[in-house]
Amino acid sequence: MNELVRCANLSRSFGEVRALNNVNLSLPSGRIVGLLGPNGSGKTTLIKILNGLLQPSAGEVRIDGNAPGVATKRIISYLPDRGYFPEWMRVSDMIDLFSDFYADFDRAKAAEMCRALGLDGKLAIKTLSKGTREKMQLMLVMSRSAKLYLLDEPIAGVDPAAREFIMRTILTNYSEDGTVLISTHLILDVEQVLDEAVFLRQGEIVLHESVDSIRERTGGSVDQLFRDMFRAQL
Amino acid sequence: MDFDLQNSRPIWMQLSEQLGRRIVTGAYPPGSRFPTVRDLAAEAGVNPNTMQRALGQLESEGLVITNRTVGRTVTEDVGVLDAMRNRLAAELREKYFSEMKELGYSRAQAAEFAAAKTEEET
Numbered sequence: 001m002n003e004l005v006r007c008a009n010l011s012r013s014f015g016e017v018r019a020l021n022n023v024n025l026s027l028p029s030g031r032i033v034g035l036l037g038p039n040g041s042g043k044t045t046l047i048k049i050l051n052g053l054l055q056p057s058a059g060e061v062r063i064d065g066n067a068p069g070v071a072t073k074r075i076i077s078y079l080p081d082r083g084y085f086p087e088w089m090r091v092s093d094m095i096d097l098f099s100d101f102y103a104d105f106d107r108a109k110a111a112e113m114c115r116a117l118g119l120d121g122k123l124a125i126k127t128l129s130k131g132t133r134e135k136m137q138l139m140l141v142m143s144r145s146a147k148l149y150l151l152d153e154p155i156a157g158v159d160p161a162a163r164e165f166i167m168r169t170i171l172t173n174y175s176e177d178g179t180v181l182i183s184t185h186l187i188l189d190v191e192q193v194l195d196e197a198v199f200l201r202q203g204e205i206v207l208h209e210s211v212d213s214i215r216e217r218t219g220g221s222v223d224q225l226f227r228d229m230f231r232a233q234l
Numbered sequence: 235m236d237f238d239l240q241n242s243r244p245i246w247m248q249l250s251e252q253l254g255r256r257i258v259t260g261a262y263p264p265g266s267r268f269p270t271v272r273d274l275a276a277e278a279g280v281n282p283n284t285m286q287r288a289l290g291q292l293e294s295e296g297l298v299i300t301n302r303t304v305g306r307t308v309t310e311d312v313g314v315l316d317a318m319r320n321r322l323a324a325e326l327r328e329k330y331f332s333e334m335k336e337l338g339y340s341r342a343q344a345a346e347f348a349a350a351k352t353e354e355e356t
Contacts, residue, residue, distance in 0.1 A: 032281045164279070172276050191241055195283050212244035212284070221241030 004029040004148060004179050005050065010059035012045055019045040021203040027179055029147065034190055035183040037200030038230055043183040044081055047150050051078050064147060077146035081153045083133050085125050091136055092121035098140050110143040113169060131158045138166060145175040151182045155189055163189045187223040197222050199229065237278040245280055249288035257297050257308055258319045268298050268306035
């Protein structure tokens, strides 16, 4: 299996605060990986560095052999943890924009997901609820056939019933040899979908293991292990 | 018929057990085409790698056969199906005895109890 993401001795500080500390991480292609950690553990910082939105203070990142830049943006589909869309645009405008922007955007897929998620293309973004905006954003991101999907908190803003629906949307739409990195603290809602779990604590990776191996080793769920590990530090 | 998955055991094991049960009970008839990994994964809400591993287990047990031209099919080998049925029945029996033991029945008493109940009904 070829290596898609490699982080070597990666650190990032914001003034006095060390958001990431000496992170070493290797992810193959074709996996669904959970980036799991409590609030403020460095999940978003790591994703932004993989995206090239933040520069590391030290260390190195390679995505499919390249440093973050034009080449990697072409193969990364990114769902930020917040919306960034102009309020006056319609859902169909966003689809046009994405389709112009990304060569791997699949309009048929977008139309199909709009139907499944109940998104009306004619609606203006300003009229959409928070949950519907998140669904739209997800639809746009999953309509690309990317090599790497970076999804920052894709289920945080929606109700539990919609979470399952969103996880299914991710599952049925990612390109087969692509890797999906999902950051979340809602482990119970994602763990059945994951191949691997990465636990972040205070900017450091404290565990990187396949979820089935966690279940075999501990006799419990990933959620349980997470609770145990992160309770112990309090 | 839904999959019932617990997070405390490897998911692929539970999937292969439950798929094996579907095969034995004829939900997927002998010789029929087996659904694709992608379809089964979507149905169960798990990722395709996990489902792939579950199917690998079924293949090694001989319940499912991969054929280059027609894809996966359910075995027509009655011996294999009977062996699997037997294994499931044996598991059920051991579960019965262990729960009866908790209630204070010896193995012989539990066996007698099961037989008596059957006679009452017939």
